[in-house]
Amino acid sequence: xxxxxxxxxxxxxxxxxxxxxxxxxxxxxxxxxxxxxxxxxxxxxxxxxxxxxxxxxxxxxxxxxxxxxxxxxxxxxxxxxxxxxxxxxxxxxxxxxxxxxxxxxxxxxxxxxxxxxxxxxxxxxxxxxxxxxxxxxxxxxxxxxxxxxxxxxxxxxxxxxxxxxxxxxxxxxxxxxxxxxxxxxxxxxxxxxxxxxxxxxxxxxxxxxxxxxxxxxxxxxxxxxxxxxxxxxxxxxxxxxxxxxxxxxxxxxxxxxxxxxxxxxxxxxxxxxxxxxxxxxxxxxxxxxxxxxxxxxxxxxxxxxxxxxxxxxxxxxxxxxxxxxxxxxxxxxxxxxxxxxxxxxxxxxxxxxxxxxxxxxxxxxxxxxxxxxxxxxxxxxxxxxxxxxxxxxxxxxxxxx
Numbered sequence: 001x002x003x004x005x006x007x008x009x010x011x012x013x014x015x016x017x018x019x020x021x022x023x024x025x026x027x028x029x030x031x032x033x034x035x036x037x038x039x040x041x042x043x044x045x046x047x048x049x050x051x052x053x054x055x056x057x058x059x060x061x062x063x064x065x066x067x068x069x070x071x072x073x074x075x076x077x078x079x080x081x082x083x084x085x086x087x088x089x090x091x092x093x094x095x096x097x098x099x100x101x102x103x104x105x106x107x108x109x110x111x112x113x114x115x116x117x118x119x120x121x122x123x124x125x126x127x128x129x130x131x132x133x134x135x136x137x138x139x140x141x142x143x144x145x146x147x148x149x150x151x152x153x154x155x156x157x158x159x160x161x162x163x164x165x166x167x168x169x170x171x172x173x174x175x176x177x178x179x180x181x182x183x184x185x186x187x188x189x190x191x192x193x194x195x196x197x198x199x200x201x202x203x204x205x206x207x208x209x210x211x212x213x214x215x216x217x218x219x220x221x222x223x224x225x226x227x228x229x230x231x232x233x234x235x236x237x238x239x240x241x242x243x244x245x246x247x248x249x250x251x252x253x254x255x256x257x258x259x260x261x262x263x264x265x266x267x268x269x270x271x272x273x274x275x276x277x278x279x280x281x282x283x284x285x286x287x288x289x290x291x292x293x294x295x296x297x298x299x300x301x302x303x304x305x306x307x308x309x310x311x312x313x314x315x316x317x318x319x320x321x322x323x324x325x326x327x328x329x330x331x332x333x334x335x336x337x338x339x340x341x342x343x344x345x346x347x348x349x350x351x352x353x354x355x356x357x358x359x360x361x362x363x364x365x366x367x368x369x370x371x372x373x374x375x376x377x378x379x380x381x382x383x384x385x386x387x388x389x390x391x392x393x394x395x396x397x398x399x400x401x
Contacts, residue, residue, distance in 0.1 A: 016162035024169055027125035035111035040131050044074050046113040050120050050139070052080035052101030055090065056300040057119045058137035058178060058393075061205035065393040066401065067095070076109045085299055115401075121170055128173045135176045135400055137205070140317025141184045141384055144241070144344040146191030151345060168193040176400050180204045180320075180392075181384050187347050202395040203387030207321055209302050211390045214325045216306075223303045227295070229274060236369060237308035238292070239278040239301075240332075241316035258292065259334055260312070260362065266291045268366035278304055278318075310369060315339060315346070319355065320384050328372040329356035332365050355380045 045066070047059040055077060066073060075096040079087055082100065090098050099105045110116060110126050119137040128134055145151070147167030150160070158166065171177075171192040179185040179201045189196055213219050224231055238260055258277060260266075266275075279296040295304055305311070305321065310328040313319050319329050331354055333339070340346060350358065355377055359365040381388070387395075 013159040013161040016159035017165055020162045020165055024124040024166070027123075028127045031107070031111070031125045032127040035108070035127075038108070038112050040114055040129060041074070041112050042114045043072055044076065044109075044113045045115040045117060046076040046078065046099075046109050048078040048101075048116075048118040048120065048122070052078045052084070054299050055079065055084070055086040056206070056302070057139060058204055058206040058396075059117050059119055060300075061208055061393045062117055062135075062137070062397055065205070065397050067093075069394075069397075070401065076113060078106065078109075122173075124166070124170065126173075133175045133400065134173050135178065136171075136174045137178045138188065141180055141320040142187045142191065143317055143320075143346055143348060143350075144315045144339075145347060146187065148193045149187070149191045149345075149347075164193070167191065174198050176200050178202075178204065178396055180207070180388070181386055183384060200396055200399050201387075202399065203385075203389070203392030204321070205393035205396050206302065207324060207385070207388045208390045208393050210305060210321060210324045211388050213306055220306050223307050227293075227298070227307070229293075229307065232272070233274040234272055234310075235274050235276060235308045236310050236312060237276045237278060237304055238312040238332075239304075239316055239318045240314045260332065260365075261292055262362055265362040265366055268363070268370070273369075276304060276308065310372065312365070312369075315344065323355050323377050323380055324385055324388055326377045328369075328375070329354075330365060330368055330372075331356055331358040332360075332362075333358055334360055336360060 045063075047063050049055060049057050049059045063075060063077075067075070073095070075093075077086075077090045077096060077098050078101050079090070079098050080101045081087075082098075087098060090096050099109045107126075110122070114132060116122070116128070116132065116134045117137065118135070119139045148164045150163065171194040174192075174194060175198065177188055177192070177194065177198050177200065179188055179199050180203050182201065185196065185199045185201050188194075189199065221231055224235075229235065238258075260275070261277075269275075275292045276295045277292040278298075278301065279294075298304060301318070302321075305318075305325060308322075308327070310330065311319060311322045312330045312332050313322075314331060314333050319331075322329060331350075333350075336358070348354070355375060357368060357373075359368065
């Protein structure tokens with residue numbers, strides 16, 4: 001029902017804009033009235049990663065750094081259920097509690113925490129008071145256009161005007177926005193429509209573990225053992241992004257059809273290869289054949305990067321981080337024309353600026369995977385990962401805490 005309503009509203013710019021204006025501001029007013037008399041705890045920090053689906057990424061790196069180097073703080077982690085794989089680990093920490101996403105307590109913890117440290121967009125109803133600080137970590141360097149920069153109209157659940165308004169009013173709450181590079185900073189400012197003075201351009205805290213462990217065979221083998229992966233296998237990670245236009249109004253969710261789960265593609269490889277599939281957190285993945293090991297629910301994507309010998313992606317931001325490992329990257333863009341012209345568009349010239357070749361058919365991709373070319377990532381990392389030295393969490397925390 002909600003999905004169908006969003007689609008109807010998205011078909012008209014002004015109706016969508018007005019409905020979002022009314023809904024967002026009314027919900028914030030109600031939130032403010034409900035919690036205005038509750039005191040903000042100056043020593044409480046709340047962390048959220050992908051709407052409670054994960055306990056990882058830059059929020060986790062920041063959490064670990066603060067706990068190891070500062071005293072007197074209490075911490076709240078947002079998880080999506082008590083069955084989350086990290087629930088017991090988090091609740092066993094004497095200074096840390098868990099709140100379940102979208103519960104009554106979820107609102108209360110945001111209303112009373114001094115610092116909000118998150119990597120995704122929060123519910124619009126959350127009214128941030130002046131004494132609170134919102135640290136937006138975001139979850140990747142953008143290739144595809146974001147928010148206010150999207151100029152094409154085939155966005156199923158929002159009109160162009162409605163989308164721009166929602167990104168702008170969301171970013172008005174930000175006090176800090178973490179960025180890994182000057183390139184990313186410019187895109188974040190234009191995409192979310194906020195001023196440059198909110199940017200902390202000192203690297204991604206989440207990438208400290210990639211930099212420090214890229215040659216750590218003991219850790220890499222430990223992760224493989226945890227996932228039941230033969231250490232002798234050549235591991236290929238396929239990590240595509242979601243498609244704005246692939247939306248099920250019946251289910252109210254986005255979906256993704258794994259185009260590489262294909263007999264003709266997979267028969268090009270012998271048993272020495274193992275393919276992993278990592279779907280975007282927005283979408284439900286339609287896997288097709290069982291020849292891919294689905295790791296979409298695995299908590300920390302950095303572990304998957306570390307154990308992978310190669311990466312296949314499309315328009316996702318994952319390749320920016322993966323380039324730190326200096327391993328082969330392939331871009332499979334079977335729907336490039338429609339994605340570029342009708343869905344999002346790109347910030348980069350993808351024929352010139354990507355750190356790997358683009359393929360639009362499966363067989364050419366398969367041949368390239370079997371005979372990868374060597375690529376020097378020095379210039380790419382200098383432009384897009386200039387701060388990644390294993391100390392980004394330290395620099396970022398010292399900036400806002």
